[in-house]
Amino acid sequence: DTAVSQTPKYLVTQMGNDKSIKCEQNLGHDTMYWYKQDSKKFLKIMFSYNNKELIINETVPNRFSPKSPDKAHLNLHINSLELGDSAVYFCASSQGGTSDTQYFGPGTRLTVL
Amino acid sequence: GENVEQHPSTLSVQEGDSAVIKCTYSDSASNYFPWYKQELGKGPQLIIDIRSNVGEKKDQRIAVTLNKTAKHFSLHITETQPEDSAVYFCAASIGTSGSARQLTFGSGTQLTVLP
Numbered sequence: 670d671t672a673v674s675q676t677p678k679y680l681v682t683q684m685g686n687d688k689s690i691k692c693e694q695n696l697g698h699d700t701m702y703w704y705k706q707d708s709k710k711f712l713k714i715m716f717s718y719n720n721k722e723l724i725i726n727e728t729v730p731n732r733f734s735p736k737s738p739d740k741a742h743l744n745l746h747i748n749s750l751e752l753g754d755s756a757v758y759f760c761a762s763s764q765g766g767t768s769d770t771q772y773f774g775p776g777t778r779l780t781v782l
Numbered sequence: 783g784e785n786v787e788q789h790p791s792t793l794s795v796q797e798g799d800s801a802v803i804k805c806t807y808s809d810s811a812s813n814y815f816p817w818y819k820q821e822l823g824k825g826p827q828l829i830i831d832i833r834s835n836v837g838e839k840k841d842q843r844i845a846v847t848l849n850k851t852a853k854h855f856s857l858h859i860t861e862t863q864p865e866d867s868a869v870y871f872c873a874a875s876i877g878t879s880g881s882a883r884q885l886t887f888g889s890g891t892q893l894t895v896l897p
Contacts, residue, residue, distance in 0.1 A: 673825075700882045702882070709889070710820075710869060710889075710890045711887070711889055711890070712826070712871060712887040712890075713887070714884055714885060717882040717884070719882055724882050725882050725884055759825050759826070761825075763882070763883060765882065769814055769816070769831070769875070769883045770816070770828050770831070771816075771828070771883065771885065772828075773818075773825030773826045773827065774825050775823075775824055775825050776823075776824070776825050
């Protein structure tokens with residue numbers, strides 16, 4: 670019973686390519702997030718969606734575009750991949766309201782060659 | 783914006799000893815402070831959290847303390863076990879943006895418990 674799942678787990682691609690990472694949560698949560706963890710393990714929020722609406726949008730290159738087809742899914746599309754995009758990307762979800770706990774997925778390791 | 787500093791970056795303890803990880807935050811408006819544990823190859827998992835109206839919270843071998851005046855909070859793990867070995871992250875959050883919590887994370891502490 671995976672709560673937050675991501676696909677793929679590993680993604681290796683060439684510079685300049687376009688790729689997508691998919692995220693799904695089966696917790697019934699209203700809010701979903703994308704985080705980037707760099708090679709030094711520093712975690713930084715990128716985006717947050719609530720009920721398919723973008724509510725947090727940190728300073729991220731516009732090559733990154735999140736898409737939420739429904740509140741259980743939040744996908745991340747990356748155009749024109751660069752070497753510096755290599756990182757682990759985590760999806761997370763939370764119920765909101767009085768519950769602040771964020772549940773993280775297993776991560777997608779993106780390597781740009 | 784919020785800035786969170788975490789120390790130490792690495793910590794080795796003998797099994798059965800205690801471990802303490804400390805964090806400071808910059809924005810006095812922060813009111814929610816979670817701690818996450820990240821095992822190798824996995825996503826972070828919440829282990830304990832504390833809100834600004836509470837000074838201390840305990841859950842079995844894990845405790846967190848918060849000093850709002852000094853703007854620092856600490857994680858205490860007692861009777862450490864090898865399975866406690868992982869990277870631990872503190873975080874701080876100013877408030878909700880709608881229903882979302884924008885967490886600012888510390889830089890992480892690699893805890894190694896030696897058998």
